[in-house]
Amino acid sequence: MSQIAKPPPAVKPAPPAPVPKTAPVPVTDLGALAARHGLTVSGARPSLPVYVRQLWSRRHFVTAFATARLTAQYSQAKLGQIWQIMTPLLNATVYYFIFGVLLRTKDGVPDFIPFLVTGVFIWTFTSSSVTAGTRAISGNLGLVRALHFPRAALPVALALQQLQQLLFSMGALAVILVCFGQYPGPGWLLVVPVLALQALFNTGLSMIVARLAARTPDIAQLTPFVLRTWMYVSGVMWSVDKVVGGGRLPHAVAVALECNPAAVYIDLMRFALIDSFTDSRLPPHIWAVAVGWALLAGVGGFLFFWKAEEEYGRG
Structure with a gap:
């Protein structure tokens, strides 16, 4: 009998090579990963430029927001925009x-009524x-929570x-000055730089209190008392x-009164x-x-407000 050849033994496949385990991506790399794909933090503060x-x-x-608010300010009053003039005039009275x-206090102060009305308006x-x-x-x-804008x-x-509002009221101020013998002259041209400096100062001050009041709402309740003291x-x-x-007065008090920014801009306008x-x-x-106060408040107030840009409207 012929001998039946036995089939060769089956070759067992080699076991698959073990897959090397990769370390999990550390959490600290997620920021770099997001930056690599152009992702940024929502609401993050942009650079100053x-x-x-x-x-x-x-x-x-x-400009449109300011004009709209000015138009709507006295829309419910019967006299309407006339109150823009009447309010400082009644205060002056x-x-x-x-x-x-x-x-x-009018003793020794010439032209006291123009002096007073100018001070009240400014x-x-x-x-x-x-x-x-x-x-x-x-x-x-x-508006802050719904839209993205600076x-x-x-x-x-x-x-x-x-x-x-002040520019609207300056017409009434000019009429009052003329009625009391203060006629337009070359000195009235100084109104432009004085108002420009005061506007820059006021804008910076507005940004400072805006940040403070956004963080501490009680600032709004304290402000009228501070302003009343400052006015006096x-x-x-x-x-x-x-x-x-x-x-x-002591020398330090006298210097503080003379360098008081509100008094500086009022006196320049009177001049x-x-x-x-x-x-x-x-x-x-x-x-x-006057220039120093305008730059200090304007630039400093802007930087102070910008530093907290990502905090507004949260909480």
Whole structure:
């Protein structure tokens, strides 16, 4: 019998090579991974140059927002926009009776009514800008949370609204000055640089209080008391040079009164508009002080507000 050949033994396949275990991606690499694919943090604060460009690109929104709020401010009142003029005039009337007549602060102050009305109008510009700034974020939370835009547009727009209101009221101020013998002259051209410096100062101040009030809403309740105290030491109803020049105050207090930014801008406006308010009644280096306050508040306030850009509208 022929011998049957046995089939060769089956060759067992080699076991698969073990797959090397990869270490899990550490959490710390996720940021780099997101950056590699162009992802950014939602609501993150942009760099300062980018932020400035974003704000400039929204300049039309800022102007339209300020104008719309100014138009709607007295829309429910029967006298409408006339209250933009009546409010500072009524304040000036009250201050004239209390301080000028009862307390006799008008003694020794020539052209007291133009002096007082100018002070009230210019002070109102600063106080209204600060008050509006306290509501810049908290009063527009719906807008802040719904849309992506540089939040500085809100306090800037509110400060612009107050400037528009002041410009609207300056016509009434000019009529009052003419009625009391203060006629237009070359000095009235100084109104433009004074208002530009004060507007920059007020805008920076508005951004400062906007950030503070966004974090601590109680700031809005405290602001009226601070503003009232500030008004009383700013020479709105009395002449700073008469008090400082008497030598009755310590030197540090006298310098503080003279360098008070509100008093500086009020006195510069009086110097521009009132003939009897000569440069002898101005503190030394007042223009340098006015420029310094405008730059310090304007630039410093903008940087202070920008630092907290990613915090607004949260919580």
